[in-house]
Amino acid sequence: VSSVPPAFVQDLSTCVGCHACVVACAVENGTAPGVFWRQVVTFNEDRHPALPVFHLSLACHHCLDAPCERHCPALAIGRDVRSGAVLVDGERCIGCRYCSWVCPYDAPRFDEAQGVMGKCTLCHHRLLEDGKPACVSSCPTSALKLGPLDGDGPRGVPGFPDAGIRPAIRFLPLRGRVPDPAAEAAAVAAGAIVPESGLAPAPKVSLRSEWTLFVFTSLVIGLVAWLLGSLAGGPAVRPWPFLGLGSASLAVSTLHLGRKKRAWRAALGWRRSWLSREIVATLAFLALAAAHVPVAPARPAGALALAAGFAALFCMDRVYAVVARDKRARLDDVAAVTSALFVAGVASALPWLAVPAGLVRLAGFVERLRLRQAVPGLGAWTLAVARVGMGLIVPPGFMLASGSTGLPLALAAAAMGEILDRAHFYGSLEVTTPRNRMASDVAARRLD
């Protein structure tokens, strides 16, 4: 019994990008129309003269260090012992889509109708009959094969993120495919090699698609900040609003799931999944807060709730830190924690807390802006100015004024700044996919 999968072996010279593998997979596995578990990603689709055109045929590579398996909160992903395939168990999956965020190959796909994830199974039902996966047996040019696993995965192949997770795939390199040198010289001279921003692949994750997560995380950050601020002398926690918002945050978070009735399963993966830990810690925070808040300032219980709250925020930051991303602002890895500290510092009028935390937040925002590749439009500039203005300039001004009306206004401004920041965070969360990696690799002319 071996749990090592065979490797897909694709000959880049022989592949003509015909998409038979893609359709064969869809037919064999009966995926919903338009849902493909396999994709063909083309290098240099716009045909810049100095670069070759070739195609990667990608699905799930059943990585030996599969992040989808490790990070699944519902223990729904595991390795099939006989075939070595990494499989999603549709009976356990809660449809949170987090596996597709941590996979740099965009392999797990959401099935709207079933509300669960699906992905390449290596056609283990065919393999076990000693056959080949549908994609392999449907390749008209025999460019896609199955071979023994060898090495830790491809390095330096444009469009193929090297995430160090040992994907079971190999590429046979392009043979004798040199673009016309004269055309190359002319193209370089003419400056023809430019990124085609107008047709850049749409980002996989956006604020619109993830508004439930935006609301959930903002509420939890706000509640932790409220509790800390209250314990540090700021506005007191008012039980019913606090618990009402806590319940709302949980309710909104379940809206995100494809299978809402299975939401409880999200706690099962706490041993290895940050997402699961985030859920567990958030539940603990709200439970402890519920116990603490009505009986008012019982300090030890409050401290316990606070510890759980910051644990939840720490996990929340880890959840996003392990997402497959090319351009990740390092300070975003502490975004939730510092955001809560900053708002609490403003609420309790403690400059020694608010100022350092606020500066970290500002630095994180600037870092994120700097990493954004696209030229910001008017909306982005407005947001940036508003965020900086609300979050940083206004509160200290009010604090200096320090009147009885100053503090609430400062707090509102700080909170608004943080909410804008959080929105921007989701809007710029560029989850790595082979498709957008390919686009940026062409733009960078990174060729090996």
Place this chain on the structure above:
Amino acid sequence: MASTRTIVTACPRNCYSTCGMRVTVEGGRLVRVEAHPDNRATPEAVCLKGLSYVERVYAKDRVLHPLRRTAAGSFERIAWDDALDLVAGRLRGFRVEPQSVLFYSASGTKGLMNDVATSFWRLYGGCTTTYGDLCWPAGLEATRLTLGANEHNSPWDLANARLIVFWGKNAAETNVHQMAFVQQALDRGAEVVVIDPRRTETAERAALHVRPRPGTDGAIALAVAHRLVERGWIDEVFVREHVHGFEAFRESVRGRTPAWAAAIAGVPQVQVERLAELLGTVGPATINAGFGIQRYTNSGQTLRAMIALLALTGNVGRPGAGWVFANLRSHVFHPVRDPIAFYPPEKPDGVFRVSISTALLGPQMLATADPPLRMAWVERGSPIPQNPETPTVLRAFRALDFRVVVEEFLTDTAREADVVLPAKSMFEQTDVIDAYWHDYLQLKEKAIEPPGEVKPESEVYRLLAERLGFPPEAIARELPGPSDAEVLAFLEAKLRAVDPALTLDRLREGPVRAAGASDVAFASLRFPTPSGKIELLSEEAARRWGVDPLPAWREPVEWTEAGSRFPLQLLTPNTKNRIHSQFGNLPSIRALDPEPVVHIAAEDAARRGLRPGDRARVFNGRGELRLRVRIDHGQRPGVVVVHNGWWLADGGAVNVLSKARETDLGFGAAFHESLVEVEKA
């Protein structure tokens, strides 16, 4: 557990590959399509379209019962009895003048069962039909005039070539199985040349990629011939023994220098010279010509010039060499082989009025008189978006009193019908098909029962014949009954007439090569031309078509008519995603290819202020399309590309821009030389 069966079949689409297939049926439902390994041309796998049949057969929008147009213009479901009564009633009325009925069929589905249509219309008393073809007549005729027959080496023989020229053919998309043999040749050290204004997937394999102005390939071929003569790269023994008219041809290309061609085609002179050097010094050489390249008003002559290059260099009749255009070896079922079959009959039979040129369908339908057309019956095609001058074709159909369209889907043409009759899919009736790249005869065995109320066309004709009161003995003789056994008996008789050894049982074992098939065409070096040689000089060309008896180049007609007004040349190539207008409506294909776009070179886009993703008007004096812009840095400037096969309903039917014209040879459609302008919408 439902029963599982495997059935031998083959794909009847109008496609080079014509794949042998084995399909799996579980509990009466088609679940898997695979390649039949005994078809050596397509042994590994079928293409994405073949795979998508599982989706196509069970598509939600498939027409599963007869439809009738309502007063409000939509369609309502009607019972077969009502549909047949309605159609038979109209046919009875038009039978006073049977030739007022147009029977129009296209290339949508191959097979012998299609012959039933002709039998029906003959019993009806005749009708009006078309001659010519949208697809390939200019090339067929150029080949017939030059080599005497449309045959070529086996697909797998390409692996023996040392030089492979793709002249206007993008095999990677339109004949993907050929690429396996190209790769074998490359791995043995062959060189590939691609001559195409686009940087296609095929061009990625090319050592030399020439991007000529469309319509100028003939000039390049003549200049290559000039260079071959000039440099002595001629196989003199071969030419002396097997080529007719060499001296006259040599004289005629005296002034056709690489510089002359380079100026016309807008390519570097060194590329023309390099092409000549490769053809003159590397062999065996095969030239693969595409079909798109021969849909110009000068294209028959262009292809004659291209074949001449192989004749001059002795690249005919041996392994790895030759002219690959169409291989009609397997076209054994009809007494007259193409392309003669496409010509209007020299002796009309008084029954069929074969009077409308397919290339001129719209204008000639409107102009037809004595009697004028009043009804059309359309099957196996969607002429409204696919024939030249879509607006005229549409007007011609709307001018009729009554239209019947037999279709699987509500195509642009079906949407114009008064009655839509559901068409069978390829899996719902047994048939036998030929091919035009390889030489296999293949069985297309019935695999599933027709879904819904679908009836195969042969059954519909039989039911109409009974309603129209055709003589019972004629019906019994000419039109097979509806049962599977009757269909099989009909086919067995057709096979027996051709070859007593050819039976359905034999075909059930797998594809069978046509009698006389060999891996090397013209291996005997005897050519069925008047001279028995390869004819560079063709008296028949001059007599029949009024062209120069030698291959020559002249400007496409559109350049001289509209050249100053519309500066861009429109190419409308096929993609891997469709066979003409088929398959594009399926959800999977649509997900891969969601909308029609116009591909434009960067400098042409910049001059017009167009950016990727913009909407643009692609227009000329005949019509316009509004399409999203894609920049293509590999495309020849001055050329814009909109893929063929989008429907009017998609907003991408390319023939709203084309002109109904015939090719110089063979009654083909010269609808690829359209000039257009593009501007921001």
